Amino acid sequence: MQAEEPVNSPDMVVPEINTLILLDREVDMVTPMLSQLTYEGLLDECLHVNNGSVELDASIMGLQQEGKKIKVPLNSSDKLFKEIRDLNFEVVVQILRQKATSMKQDYTEVTTTTQSVSELKDFVKKLNSLPEMTRHINLAQHLSTFTSKPAFLGQLDMEHTIVEAQSYDICFEYIEELIHKQEPLVNVLRLLILFSITSSGLPKKQFDYLRRELLHSYGFEHMATLNNLEKAGLLRKQESKSNWLTIKRALQLVVEDTDTANPNDIAYVFSGYAPLSIRLVQHAVRSGWRPIEEILKLLPGPHSETKRGRFSSSPSYDTLQASANIDKVADGRRSLVLVVFIGGITFAEISALRFLSAQEGMAYDLIVGTTKIVSGHSLAETFVERLG
Template sequence: MAYELWRKLEEEEDGETKGRRPEIGHIFLLDRDVDFVTALCSQVVYEGLVDDTFRIKCGSVDFGPEVTSSDKSLKVLLNAEDKVFHEIRNEHFSNVFGFLSQKARNLQAQYDRRRGMDIKQMKNFVSQELKGLKQEHRLLSLHIGACESIMKKKTKQDFQELIKTEHALLEGFNIRESTSYIEEHIDRQVSPIESLRLMCLLSITENGLIPKDYRSLKTQYLQSYGPEHMLTFSNLRRAGLLTEQGPGDTLTAVESKVSKLVTDKAAGKITDAFSSLAKRSNFRAISKKLNLIPRVDGEYDLKVPRDMAYVFSGAYVPLSC
């Protein structure tokens, strides 16, 4: 659909525009089902957590009283004009508080410059800088409040344990313990969406759930969140997101879709990856062949990341990257 829309817009361009050399030489359109794993992992960069907590709609977010420190909500436009947001939107959340703290000190230092100014300097300061500083200070306060609200919510939901489970699923370790965590997550009714997300991640990384686990998790979920979710499980199965393992399975929906997109020589690395796999391919083989699971000595450096895995705390490099 995106390709068809792009072609239609291209055809509607007038002759003058067509004569110009395009700024973008190539465009790659990847269907989401090429890489479900990226969408199923928890977001840990600032913008992702803001979206996860407050929901970004049409480029703006509504911050409630817990963020604004007043009895009113405030709609904030999140774009490059918000200098604070622009600098931290893609930062790992563990780095954000340090940045905001330094930003606050810098703003205070700029305010302190007023001391010792003569009348002319004070006039220039008020007319040229004060308004911008006040705006930046207001935005800084909002983002600090948003960070505190995110921290409270994630601490309450035991976010670190959730991330640990996701990483274990991606790396293929402690699958039984991870399954037990998902069961506990469902029984505690922490979040219906997160429970489904974990089940889907387990299914995709393991090429489907063991029939016994599938039936058990499905039963517990329906008992916790209601039988109306029978249709949800049916839709997820049809999409290839939550399936049972079966004898003689061929490529999963994800891998089959990827294999159709890598016919071009420019995608030789991905083509080689799939051609070397057995008939029954799986996430483990793909991630190993394409180095999607970084192997580092010691802890992954989130302050100076060396690849896109930092968006998942160093656990997984999105396939499209």
Template sequence: MEMNASPNSRNAQQNIADFNRTLFFSALDALDGTKVLVWEQLLMTPFNMVAGATTLKQHKVVAMYDLNECGIVSSIEHTRVVYVISSTFTAIMKLIAHLNSIRTLRFTDDRSHHVLIVPEATLALRERLQQNREVASMIVSVESLPIRVYPLYEDLFTLLMDNTPAKLLLNNDWTELYKCASALRQLELLALSLPNIRCKGKWSAQIAEMMKKMRNDVNETSAIRGKWNITDIVIIDRWIDPLTPMLTQHTYAGLIDEIITFGPSGNLTANFFPKKDGSEGDIPTTRSLRDEIFLQLRDLHIRNVGKCIVQTVGEVRDEKKILKEYPSMESMAERKVFVRRVVEAEEKEFNTRIHTAIAEHLMGAVRDDRQMSKFLEVEMNIIRGVYGERVIPFVEELMYDAFQPSRVLRLIALQSLTYGGLKPTTYGTYLRLFVQTYGAYETALWIKLQLMGLIYEKQPRIKCNYAPFEFQLSTKRLGCFAESDGNDEKAVSSAYSGYIPILIRHIELGVSNEWKDWATVSSPDQLCLDSNSTTLIFVLSLWNAGIKWVNDRDTVQWGLKGEVFDALLLENL
């Protein structure tokens, strides 16, 4: 049951973390003297994965502030202010407002202001800063900080690219593909040799072509070569299988994201977390779920979570018993080992209490919330053809009750994708009820989903950017339905009550036939195929573009199960 991280997974995470730290510290060390960091709030948590406060002090960082909350930072302890912001116009406007507030106070400011834009200081962003002459005169330098990939867990990386589908399908912003290609190119440069690139889907093909050009571009050639043995980078469009994100995962992580909601960096905010002193939580608290126990529970079916927690409680109890009976310690080394084990046992016990509270909350929602249990039932009935193409009574009831519109639209989109579009009468009934219940403001979300090809009539009048999805044909060809009772932890079908996602079936088929049906850019190097070989799987156009890695080709199916970021957050469109 326990999912211990292999040395390969730790090495993969360490490779990315070390590369990011090198980029960040090089940018900081290029600025002499003591400095203060002012963060855009959005980047504070992701950069905790890069460097902590203690490490930053070694690079002459004397203080850190939130851009949203900091006023005029005292200049007594430092000579430089470094602003770390994302590459968005929203962040630029916040920075301009902050610098304007300093300027209006009319005090002598001898400090130099520097801006680091993550991951790229584009020409458009630089020009926006230059438009405000007073602010531009205060800024000494504007540089790119090309950190593109963040290790979320030991086997999962994220690019933190929000709303990629909307940008591609609604705004036709193809620079998103270039950003993905640049991130994957960074990973290539950490490998022993250039890996093969496998791709499926038109967006993935464009990324592969960009990476091929980057390889051939003399200006892009880099001497960076790591020790990470990546043999294949597998790129696949999420839009090959847009249906699966509409479903509720029955895993621990899937239900957390459904009921409580993860932040973009794996953080969770709730008011029921227990406190260190043993008392019950009463105010909203944010916790980072990246501990060892979460990695054990993450991909388990919710019904198996309790058994795993009980096992962990037993392990903690046994460890504390051993520590109580610990023999006398004569050397300093023995004392250090004892103290470390005590701290680890206490931390593990506290994390167990945290996950017990989360599991109780999830089980309460699944067991006691009639609508939640009904959602799970209706979703499976839709994809198994119980309702056909007629109007679903439960969806009508939700609209009569003015239930959360994004949840209603997920069910409508699920039915639409299952049958290759809705019959005109069904489509008209849903649309009329939706407009009457939610009004014009929420109807804009319906229109966006229609433009993206998630809700549409049979023989649609609106042509979408991506080809229509043929669910029934694909599931029959790939064999996507299997019997599952949720007890087989390694069966991906347990996450969806017997349904195996089409995207995963495509990858499994690619592995079994050596990527016969996938477009491939072959490696120019001699690849080393051994037990340490790693395959990176990049799923393009998630709401947070993400990368999974697997080093055992036989576990691809299990390695992709329980994707935390694979929930469709319609509110963000």
């Protein structure tokens, strides 16, 4: 807009939003195909969060209403949810256990010793959070029935193997086995898309073989599904060497020994994989995209970086300045960066952005905008054609 209609510097108002980062989902289709491991991300993976709530059987929430569905709200007005939504699920289970144990000890003290009125008042105050505790313990218990299944753990293991680009043959055999077992089609498609993107397509022989096996297993009406994936470039024959290893190393996407309880990197949201999309945001706010120019050329689509100069009428191609003194708004608050995902963002990526924003030395507050919230399931589902 600035290039089309230059603004004269006297008319320019210093905007509250200092920087806009626009990312097309196509730049990073690897991240949404992976299973999210944050609490909110996992809720979406297993129960499909819709407009800030999940719908599930009343019996799961401990209510005696067999077969009745209830909506469970998930938003920041629930203090406990606000505290645990962005954490890795492993850590959430530990926190809920600690809170329940502490409440049990308080209860024992109240019932076995004489308490002053103010001590009783404190205990009653704690009891106010009991409904939230019960809600999340029930939800976590239900999620554990998914996460403890061998199929889930196997899928997780295979996702990491594919991302690390370790063994082509093992990945190929695993996907073949899933097809023969007739595992849910969407699960197979997610791995297939992940495999195809990271290896820059499948060799013709394997491509034709998996295509044929998939149609035999799930029905020939899915020719349209495979066609959709090919048209979108998410399933393709290998025509060139994969750039994934170079991208992975340059942006440090795989982080060994990730501490999920005390994370120091965004990789905690996938237990060892840092979302490519959020690494790009990280680079943009730290030093601009200039230093990683060569890596950006390996990603899909064009990229550009424009700075609106305060005293020039035309934008100059320059880096984003991430120094706190330049970017402090007049009243001392941190500047705002608006990060917009066109084509959807996952809850795990939102958690990674919140984590970034909370880091010491971060010169910005981040606001996230998106066309929709997505998961690997909802994205893969859009390609599935059900004929008849």
